[in-house]
Amino acid sequence: MEFSVQTSKKQEIIGITDEVSAIIRKSSIKNGLCNVFVRHATAALIINENADPNICIDFLNALNKAIPDHAGYLHDMVDNNAGAHMKAALIGPSETIPVKEGKLLLGKWQSIMLVELDGPRERNINVEIIKS
Amino acid sequence: MEFSVQTSKKQEIIGITDEVSAIIRKSSIKNGLCNVFVRHATAALIINENADPNICIDFLNALNKAIPDHAGYLHDMVDNNAGAHMKAALIGPSETIPVKEGKLLLGKWQSIMLVELDGPRERNINVEIIKS
Amino acid sequence: MEFSVQTSKKQEIIGITDEVSAIIRKSSIKNGLCNVFVRHATAALIINENADPNICIDFLNALNKAIPDHAGYLHDMVDNNAGAHMKAALIGPSETIPVKEGKLLLGKWQSIMLVELDGPRERNINVEIIKS
Numbered sequence: 001m002e003f004s005v006q007t008s009k010k011q012e013i014i015g016i017t018d019e020v021s022a023i024i025r026k027s028s029i030k031n032g033l034c035n036v037f038v039r040h041a042t043a044a045l046i047i048n049e050n051a052d053p054n055i056c057i058d059f060l061n062a063l064n065k066a067i068p069d070h071a072g073y074l075h076d077m078v079d080n081n082a083g084a085h086m087k088a089a090l091i092g093p094s095e096t097i098p099v100k101e102g103k104l105l106l107g108k109w110q111s112i113m114l115v116e117l118d119g120p121r122e123r124n125i126n127v128e129i130i131k132s
Numbered sequence: 133m134e135f136s137v138q139t140s141k142k143q144e145i146i147g148i149t150d151e152v153s154a155i156i157r158k159s160s161i162k163n164g165l166c167n168v169f170v171r172h173a174t175a176a177l178i179i180n181e182n183a184d185p186n187i188c189i190d191f192l193n194a195l196n197k198a199i200p201d202h203a204g205y206l207h208d209m210v211d212n213n214a215g216a217h218m219k220a221a222l223i224g225p226s227e228t229i230p231v232k233e234g235k236l237l238l239g240k241w242q243s244i245m246l247v248e249l250d251g252p253r254e255r256n257i258n259v260e261i262i263k264s
Numbered sequence: 265m266e267f268s269v270q271t272s273k274k275q276e277i278i279g280i281t282d283e284v285s286a287i288i289r290k291s292s293i294k295n296g297l298c299n300v301f302v303r304h305a306t307a308a309l310i311i312n313e314n315a316d317p318n319i320c321i322d323f324l325n326a327l328n329k330a331i332p333d334h335a336g337y338l339h340d341m342v343d344n345n346a347g348a349h350m351k352a353a354l355i356g357p358s359e360t361i362p363v364k365e366g367k368l369l370l371g372k373w374q375s376i377m378l379v380e381l382d383g384p385r386e387r388n389i390n391v392e393i394i395k396s
Contacts, residue, residue: 039371041313048221049173054206062218066198066330074318086326089312096228096360098260107171128362180353181305186338194350198330230392239303
């Protein structure tokens with residue numbers, strides 16, 4: 001099952017736990033694994049807290065310091081978005097989460113989040129659930 | 133199946149391959165995938181060598197340089213552990229490993245390790261095994 | 265199913281989507297999940313664009329700045345490849361990708377790539393496919 005998210009900024013972190021949970025509910029699968037996969041090379045997925053939305057702002061700042069944009073990248077001469085590719089490659093496009101009794105087995109402070117690194121764009125996210 | 137690890141330091145890396153292998157043995161599954169998932173937003177999992185325990189010390193040092201603690205994070209005003217969230221989000225909470233003939237198909241120098249980033253705490257780790 | 269890749273440089277990024285796709289075709293599985301796992305502690309896997317091969321060069325440069333080699337690591341006194349371990353641990357040894365109608369459900373600009381960090385070596389990569 002696929003769903004899409006329209007982002008509105010150059011860089012942005014958007015919670016998608018509710019969309020993933022709804023797909024699990026619609027499936028008949030009670031126990032197994034849920035793979036969430038963003039089908040783009042300049043976006044990524046993380047799992048962390050977003051009860052305090054400052055964590056999302058902090059994460060983008062920390063990431064931009066560790067992997068700065070426009071640091072002499074060759075791909076910037078082609079597309080000028082090399083930094084977004086670097087960050088997406090390092091974070092990774094997917095998360096695989098256990099499912100128990102029809103629910104994602106996330107910790108209390110864990111949410112699944114889309115990391116937009118070269119928006120605004122429409123991002124397609126696939127959810128695949130496997131029965132254990 | 134879930135197990136827990138009591139950490140004893142602020143930052144610490146602890147091998148958990150034996151615990152995961154024991155759960156695979158108890159299951160009747162010979163071939164498939166094993167997902168290991170830590171249910172916390174300030175801890176993470178890695179796979180690497182710990183035959184030389186210095187690698188664990190080196191990894192925490194390298195990580196703290198790439199993503200420094202207390203670098204002006206907004207979440208530090210709420211909880212003072214923003215750096216732990218940043219690092220956990222980047223590393224990720226899970227690993228998915230092939231299982232062959234009842235054993236984890238790790239390389240000779242690969243171990244599964246819990247990365248404690250805001251301890252000491254009790255950390256809950258879920259192991260889900262899917263038959264291929 | 266396992267295949268191997270012979271790398272030829274100290275650091276190098278090599279596309280392996282074709283090898284993984286061939287293994288999926290040989291299996292009878294049409295829909296599910298495909299786990300790709302490199303069985304080494306100084307190599308890793310990423311998913312990103314390699315249509316512009318500069319992205320691979322840029323990624324290694326960005327990674328070497330974020331996690332520099334020979335930055336006083338203790339493991340360098342044992343093996344002198346600590347930086348490769350640090351980078352491999354952070355990136356991670358595996359990717360899990362949805363399979364739909366017998367094909368990897370990658371985005372248009374996504375390829376699976378082996379990241380060699382301490383070559384040249386022969387690297388063993390396992391592909392495990394689970395039916396949904």
